[in-house]
Amino acid sequence: MKSRTLQHSNGPPKQPLETVYCICRRPDTGKWMIGCDGCDDWFHGECVSLQPTDEDLVDQYFCPGCQEKGFGTTTWKRKCRLPSCHNAALIAGDPPSKYCSPEHGIEFFKSKYPLADYCAGEISALAGAVADASGFRELGNDVPAPGSTNSRADIESLLRRDVEKLEPQKDAINRRKNRVGARSKFISMAKDRQKRVGDELRGEGDQTSKGSKEICGFDIRLAMDDEEFADWCESEEGQGVFSQGILNGREGLCTKRKCEKHKYWLRIAMEDIELEERLIGERSTALLSEENGLRQRQNIKSLMENQRLR
Ligand SMILES: [Zn+2]
Ligand SMILES: [Zn+2]
Ligand SMILES: [Zn+2]
Ligand SMILES: [Zn+2]
Numbered sequence: 001m002k003s004r005t006l007q008h009s010n011g012p013p014k015q016p017l018e019t020v021y022c023i024c025r026r027p028d029t030g031k032w033m034i035g036c037d038g039c040d041d042w043f044h045g046e047c048v049s050l051q052p053t054d055e056d057l058v059d060q061y062f063c064p065g066c067q068e069k070g071f072g073t074t075t076w077k078r079k080c081r082l083p084s085c086h087n088a089a090l091i092a093g094d095p096p097s098k099y100c101s102p103e104h105g106i107e108f109f110k111s112k113y114p115l116a117d118y119c120a121g122e123i124s125a126l127a128g129a130v131a132d133a134s135g136f137r138e139l140g141n142d143v144p145a146p147g148s149t150n151s152r153a154d155i156e157s158l159l160r161r162d163v164e165k166l167e168p169q170k171d172a173i174n175r176r177k178n179r180v181g182a183r184s185k186f187i188s189m190a191k192d193r194q195k196r197v198g199d200e201l202r203g204e205g206d207q208t209s210k211g212s213k214e215i216c217g218f219d220i221r222l223a224m225d226d227e228e229f230a231d232w233c234e235s236e237e238g239q240g241v242f243s244q245g246i247l248n249g250r251e252g253l254c255t256k257r258k259c260e261k262h263k264y265w266l267r268i269a270m271e272d273i274e275l276e277e278r279l280i281g282e283r284s285t286a287l288l289s290e291e292n293g294l295r296q297r298q299n300i301k302s303l304m305e306n307q308r309l310r
Pocket of ligand 2: 036037038039040041062063064065066067
């Protein structure tokens, strides 16, 4: 696939303006064009309903005329899984990826499963007039006015409330951890079955097994999205599979020896697991340090109070 705009042409050398291209038989207007891999003519994106953002996604381009003559059909690369990104996924990369870059993998999971970012500023605001540890220290120096809202009990209850506010986020993280764990377990069961069924087929005298190439081994449940998979895990079938720790039978299994469709399924499935684990790890660490910070403030405040009451 080739493409160009007038300014930075990597196509044919600039030609007199009379030269006409495309289905419209008009000259190069300077707008983005795409080259046909069949007839080598150039086509205005607008005339063939393609946009410059398609550039990296078109694998091979065949113009309407060439498609009609059966010279070929336009093929597309797989797009990066992040909806806002128009780059091609590194599906044939090493390792293969559903994303154009590791950063977009992380961004995809952050946007898909937000775990309620915790805003540190909120805690400080809630602890009344006291913004940080040094604030607490200064507070200890003051003689509080009677009925002050900054009394020890008030501040402690505010801090306790903040710590409690972290609970739903901890729950969310634990839920994701469990889901990722289930996915991971399922992948290893699918791997086991790939080998087992491959051996079975060989035993059954499967003629196609010559050369002992592994079967594809992809399982349709690997294509489920997060919710569907969670539902399946809770179904009778899913619970049975997980309690036995084995994927029996061949239902949902791809037994092709040379499978283009599911190529790299294992590494791509593992990529998602790794990305999510990384993200969960980051969130857990952030939450933990938030909690520790809160408890530390509580301790400092208690110490201050004890000194003051002496
Ligand atoms: Zn045109
Ligand atoms: Zn053509
Ligand atoms: Zn991307
Ligand atoms: Zn397959």
